[in-house]
Amino acid sequence: MSGFVTSGLAWAALALAAIPIIIHLLNRRKLRKMDWAAMEFLLAALKKTRHRLRLEHLILLLLRTLMMILLALFLARPMLSDTEHSLLAGMLKREEKIFVLDDSLSMNRNEAGGTTFQKGREALAGELERLGARSGDTALILRPSRPRAAIRGSLDKKNKDKLIQSVRLLQPTSTRMDLSATLDNLAELSSTPDNGVSLPRSLSIITDLRATDWTDGVGGPNESLKKALESISRAQENPPRIIIYDVGSEDASNLAITGIDIEGGRPTVGIPAEIHLEIKNFSGAPVKNLRAQLTFGPLSGKRTTASTAVAQPITVIESASSARATITSTFRSAGRYWVEAQLMGVKDPLPEDNLYSFVIDVVDATEVLLVNGEPSSEPWEGETDFLANALSPGAESSFGILPVIVTEDNLPRTSLDRYNAVFLANTYSLPEDFRRNLGRFVRDGGTLLIFAGDQSDPGVYSRELGSDTGKEARPWNGLLPAELGKVTGSQADGWSLQPDFNHPYFRLLRGDAEPYLQQVLFRKFWQLQPAANSRILAHFSDPDSSPAIVEKTLGDGRIVLFATTADDEWHDWPPNATFPILLRQIIDTIGKERGRAPEFLAGQKIEVPIDVSEHKSDALYLAVDERTEGSLKAIQPRAGDNGKNEFRFVVDERFTLQAGLFRIGLDRVGGKEREWRALAIRSDPEESDLSRVSAGQIRSLYPGLDIKVIRDENLFSEAGRGQFEISDLLLLAFVLFLFLEGYLACRFARHKRTSTAAEEGRRETGGGKR
Numbered sequence: 001m002s003g004f005v006t007s008g009l010a011w012a013a014l015a016l017a018a019i020p021i022i023i024h025l026l027n028r029r030k031l032r033k034m035d036w037a038a039m040e041f042l043l044a045a046l047k048k049t050r051h052r053l054r055l056e057h058l059i060l061l062l063l064r065t066l067m068m069i070l071l072a073l074f075l076a077r078p079m080l081s082d083t084e085h086s087l088l089a090g091m092l093k094r095e096e097k098i099f100v101l102d103d104s105l106s107m108n109r110n111e112a113g114g115t116t117f118q119k120g121r122e123a124l125a126g127e128l129e130r131l132g133a134r135s136g137d138t139a140l141i142l143r144p145s146r147p148r149a150a151i152r153g154s155l156d157k158k159n160k161d162k163l164i165q166s167v168r169l170l171q172p173t174s175t176r177m178d179l180s181a182t183l184d185n186l187a188e189l190s191s192t193p194d195n196g197v198s199l200p201r202s203l204s205i206i207t208d209l210r211a212t213d214w215t216d217g218v219g220g221p222n223e224s225l226k227k228a229l230e231s232i233s234r235a236q237e238n239p240p241r242i243i244i245y246d247v248g249s250e251d252a253s254n255l256a257i258t259g260i261d262i263e264g265g266r267p268t269v270g271i272p273a274e275i276h277l278e279i280k281n282f283s284g285a286p287v288k289n290l291r292a293q294l295t296f297g298p299l300s301g302k303r304t305t306a307s308t309a310v311a312q313p314i315t316v317i318e319s320a321s322s323a324r325a326t327i328t329s330t331f332r333s334a335g336r337y338w339v340e341a342q343l344m345g346v347k348d349p350l351p352e353d354n355l356y357s358f359v360i361d362v363v364d365a366t367e368v369l370l371v372n373g374e375p376s377s378e379p380w381e382g383e384t385d386f387l388a389n390a391l392s393p394g395a396e397s398s399f400g401i402l403p404v405i406v407t408e409d410n411l412p413r414t415s416l417d418r419y420n421a422v423f424l425a426n427t428y429s430l431p432e433d434f435r436r437n438l439g440r441f442v443r444d445g446g447t448l449l450i451f452a453g454d455q456s457d458p459g460v461y462s463r464e465l466g467s468d469t470g471k472e473a474r475p476w477n478g479l480l481p482a483e484l485g486k487v488t489g490s491q492a493d494g495w496s497l498q499p500d501f502n503h504p505y506f507r508l509l510r511g512d513a514e515p516y517l518q519q520v521l522f523r524k525f526w527q528l529q530p531a532a533n534s535r536i537l538a539h540f541s542d543p544d545s546s547p548a549i550v551e552k553t554l555g556d557g558r559i560v561l562f563a564t565t566a567d568d569e570w571h572d573w574p575p576n577a578t579f580p581i582l583l584r585q586i587i588d589t590i591g592k593e594r595g596r597a598p599e600f601l602a603g604q605k606i607e608v609p610i611d612v613s614e615h616k617s618d619a620l621y622l623a624v625d626e627r628t629e630g631s632l633k634a635i636q637p638r639a640g641d642n643g644k645n646e647f648r649f650v651v652d653e654r655f656t657l658q659a660g661l662f663r664i665g666l667d668r669v670g671g672k673e674r675e676w677r678a679l680a681i682r683s684d685p686e687e688s689d690l691s692r693v694s695a696g697q698i699r700s701l702y703p704g705l706d707i708k709v710i711r712d713e714n715l716f717s718e719a720g721r722g723q724f725e726i727s728d729l730l731l732l733a734f735v736l737f738l739f740l741e742g743y744l745a746c747r748f749a750r751h752k753r754t755s756t757a758a759e760e761g762r763r764e765t766g767g768g769k770r
Contacts, residue, residue, distance in 0.1 A: 020064035056748040063741040070734040077727050095202055097131060097155070098140045098186065098240070099124055102207035103170065104177040105602075105659075105687040109208070110349045111249055117172040120206040120247040123713050125164050127204075132160035139163060140189060145175040145603055145657055147182040150189050174352065174659035174683040175603035177213050179205070183228040201240040203232065204716070208248030209709070211691045214701065221701040233705045244709045245716045248692055249349075253283035255290070256353035256688035257341055258322070265420055265588065267331050267362045268400035277325040277341050277356070281317040282689050290314040291344040292325040299336040299359065299676050301665060302626055310344075331362040336597075338661055338678060353688045357660050358680045359597040365392075365402030368587065369419045372407050373427035373455050380567075383425040383453065387566050390580035391587070401587060415611075416441040421590060425566040426453030429460050439475025443555030445598075447590040448479065450559065451566035452526045458484035467531075481534040481552035481561045485527030488546065494521030494571065497548055499538035504589045506537070509578055517578045522548075524570035525563040560586070599680040602659055606651040606679055610634050615666040615675070617647055624660035624681065632664065651679065659683045 101124055107117035124141070131137055132155045141151040141163075153163040207213070216222055232240060259278035267273035275294060281287050291313050297306040311325040331337065336359060343354040368391060374383040388403040404419070406412065408427055411434045416422060422438065424430075430438070442448050452461075465480040496518050501510040509517055522540060528547040530536060537560075538549040550561045568574045600606050610617070617634035634647040655662055662679040693701070695709035710716060 019068055020061055056744075060741065060745055060748070063737055063744070067734055067737045067741065070730050070737065074727055074730045074734065078730075079726075096138050096140060098142070098201055098203045099127075100142045100144065100179065100182055100203070100205045100207075101167075101170065102177050102205070102213075103143045103145050103172045103175070104213075105172070105174045105352060105683045106208055106210055106248075106350065106690055107172045108350060108352050109249060109254075109690065110351070115172070116208050116247055116249065120245070121167060121170060123245060123247065123716055124206060125167050126713075127716060128155065128160065128164050128167065131155045132157065132164075141167060142182050142185070142189070143170065144177040144179060144182045145173045146653060147178075147185045148189075149654075150185075152189075173602060173657040174681070174687075175657060176601075176684040176687050177207065177210075179207075179213060180222065180224040180228040183225075183232060186232065202243070203240040204243045204245060206245045206247060208690075209244065209246045209692050209698075210248070210689070211693045212686045212689055214693050214698065226702060229702060229705055229707070233707075242705065242707045243716075244698065244707060245713075246695075246709055246711045248690075250692070251349070252690040252692060253285070254350050254353070254688055254690050255287060255317075255343060255346055255348050256280055256282065256350070256685070257292075257343065257356040258685040258688065260341065260356060260358055262360065263588075265590065266366055267329070267360060268366060269331055269334050269362060269364050271400045272328050272330045275327050275329060275339075275341070277311070277327065278322055279314070279317065279325055279343065280322045280685075280688070281319060282691075284319050286319055287317045287346075288315065290317060290323075290325075290346065292327065293342050293344050294327045294329060294339060295342070296329065296331075296337050296339040296360075298333075299338050299663075299678055301622060301663065301676060303338070334362050334364045336361055336676070336678070350688065350690070352659070353683060355659075356682065358599060358682075359661065359678045361597070365400050366587065367402045367404055367419050369412070369416065369422045370403050370405045371411065371422070371424050371427055371430075372405055373425050373453065374567075375407050383451075383565070383567050384423065386568065386574035386579070387423060387425060387583070390574070390583045393580070401584070412437070416446065417444070419446070421447045421449060421587060423566070424448065424450045426451060426455045428455045428457060430464055435464060435476035435479075436474070439477070439479060442479060442557035442559060443475065445556040447557055447586070448559045449586070450480075450561045452484060452561070452563060453565040453567075453569070454487075456484060456526070478554055479559055480531070481550040481559050482528040482530040482547065485529055487524055488527055488542070489524045490522070490542075494523040495525075495540040495542045496521060497538055497573075498541055498545075499549070500536075503537055505582060505586050508581055508585050513578055513581065516576060520571065520573045520576050520578065522564055522571040522573075528561065528563050558590070597678070597680055599682050600656065602656055602681050602683050603653055604656055605653050606656060606662075608649040608651065608664065608677070608679070610647050610649060610666070612647050613669065615668055619649060619667065620665040621651075621655075622663040622665070623655055624658045624662055656681050 101120060103117065107115065107120065109116045111119065113119065128139060131139070137155040139151075139153055139155055143149070151163070151166050153159045153166075155163070214222055214225065229242065233242065256279070257277055258280045261276040261278070263274035263276065277292050279290065279292065292311040294309045294311075295306050296309075297303060307329075309327050309329045311327040314323050314325055317323045327341075339358050339360055341356045341358075346354060348354055370384040370387055372382055372384040376382040376385075379385065384403075384405055388405060391401045391403050408430070411431065413433060414437070416437050419441070422441065438448065461480055461484055465476060466483065467478055467480075497520055499506040499509070499517075501507065501514075525540060525546065525548065528550055530547055530550045531552060534550050534552040536547045536549070537551050538547075539545045540548045540563075546563070548563050550563075552559050552561075564570050566574075573579050610619075612634070619632045619634070621630055621632050623629070632649045632651075634649050636647050649664060651662060656679075659682050662681060664677045664679070666675045666677065668675060698707060698709055
């Protein structure tokens with residue numbers, strides 16, 4: 001016997017076997033003897049049947065003891081080895097076989113006989129075929145990409161073929177394997193028979209055993225996975241034996257595009273845009289003469305026309321190193337474009353991560369919104385005149401930046417997503433609708449630049465843009481990087497600016513430009529009290545080294561607060577050459593982060609907000625494969641910050657399993673031309689690292705756990721506990737013994753009565769003769 005499922009009950013329940021023996025011994029207790037003449041005849045008769053009665057009592061005692069032992073064993077649920085008792089196992093073994101089939105991106109690796117995933121999938125199908133020869137088992141097949149969408153079925157002859165067919169239809173995805181999340185679902189997914197007793201479980205994990213999945217990245221165990229494995233292995237009820245079938249290759253070489261960077265942000269029509277590809281060599285050897293290509297076209301339903309641009313060849317990428325490929329492209333019209341970057345001429349075992357899809361917005365010009373708090377009809381007297389000139393000095397020296405100037409009286413009422421940045425120049429107060437859009441703009445990755453002036457009111461700024469003081473958070477809460485104090489003036493010529501030249505905004509001002517910056521003198525500025533999560537980028541040269549420029553991140557965006565004006569009223573910076581250099585560098589830096597549409601990791605659920613005043617609530621979709629089409633219905637999950645109901649399309653995880661572009665076709669209210677949007681879905685860059693862990697490392701990372709790692713497919717046929725229950729057989733034996741004990745007890749009692757009556761008859765007959 002190999003053990004018990006409920007071992008805690010084994011010894012306690014075995015005490016039941018002592019009950020019949022105790023009763024038998026109590027019935028044999030010694031009594032005081034008394035001579036009685038009438039008993040002499042009975043004693044004489046009993047002497048003749050004593051041996052037979054003793055044998056009958058012993059038989060009944062043995063049966064009753066065996067019944068108690070069977071009941072005790074039934075409660076303890078003993079296990080036998082199916083290898084030592086193969087014939088009995090074929091008749092009685094009933095298990096829930098649990099398989100986890102890794103379907104992450106790394107399983108797409110090409111090998112001699114197909115992909116790693118195909119190898120694991122066929123091994124699973126073969127194991128189900130073998131198990132199907134023994135009825136009673138059930139199979140539960142889990143995929144880390146969709147842990148709740150389990151495949152379950154009985155392994156009898158009727159359902160086995162359907163189950164195997166379902167397995168052979170499975171395909172790898174672009175997701176990352178989260179094994180801990182998959183195992184956490186076992187409690188609710190595991191089968192329980194009608195009698196409420198859990199079937200013995202076996203857990204087999206079919207994977208390529210990558211270090212990223214099993215370690216914390218620095219050589220230690222994956223803590224969340226460790227907790228999940230311990231929870232399963234140390235369960236008092238039905239702990240499974242865990243087998244890892246390693247189907248991966250020892251060769252971990254791979255190349256991948258791990259990132260994209262667009263110089264200057266949104267590309268501008270007619271101006272060459274530099275698109276940088278980050279390429280990493282995960283191999284142990286250098287890669288030479290690598291080429292990259294860019295393919296792009298206007299975003300619509302299915303692809304129509306496309307243009308191509310090629311990067312200069314990369315001479316060499318050393319092992320475990322990265323390199324950058326730059327591709328220059330010129331876009332001839334504004335609009336949304338789909339773009340695919342691809343490595344060319346590479347013999348790479350994992351080609352899926354050689355392709356990187358994304359979406360960019362090409363604009364006629366990079367728009368920035370300038371809110372003029374002090375407008376004027378006189379040249380260079382308005383608060384934003386110098387800003388507009390610095391950003392766009394004229395057609396003959398265009399930088400592709402288009403300033404859009406508004407006042408506090410005609411602020412935009414709709415979304416600010418079209419702008420790369422928003423400038424508030426000496427404003428006094430902003431309406432709530434604009435603040436709401438401004439807060440969303442920043443949190444979604446936009447940049448807000450605030451120039452304080454003589455119209456700025458510290459109380460109004462703190463109330464409208466400061467931290468939240470009420471119970472309900474608003475989108476604009478926390479937009480102010482520092483509280484405004486009082487205005488400080490200089491009795492001399494003024495103070496200079498002392499920036500952090502290591503910050504990306506000021507790098508171009510380091511070196512030859514520094515003397516020009518030192519010529520700038522500030523006569524007035526606001527005293528700033530930076531928030532705890534803000535960073536001071538520049539100080540004034542006053543005795544207190546007062547903060548001059550303060551930056552703060554909020555959500556995915558940032559806010560930059562200048563302690564002085566945007567015009568030349570408090571300083572002489574605008575005419576200085578360093579002023580437009582700084583502003584354009586800020587636009588270029590933030591533009592890199594807003595140059596393309598947001599990207600989502602494969603396997604995520606995505607929510608796409610929609611303005612139902614502009615678009616209908618029904619939309620079409622085109623899946624990543626560009627063959628699967630369907631419709632989406634906007635839902636109304638919650639009330640927005642303005643009390644209005646927000647609608648959004650929900651793209652389920654099953655649509656985001658593959659990397660690529662998921663397209664949504666929106667119909668505008670009023671019957672205008674359909675607008676297409678695309679969600680760029682990408683794989684986790686860590687999936688491209690094919691480094692592995694060994695069986696020995698698994699044992700050292702997860703000590704004390706019953707985990708066996710195998711690489712031989714023949715050994716995989718022994719997956720599982722290697723044991724089976726005999727509870728059903730014990731229950732059947734108990735019932736048979738119960739009927740047998742009842743029958744023999746009745747039969748023996750009748751024999752006793754018959755013998756006693758016969759003896760009495762003989763005595764009566766004998767007495768008459770005398």
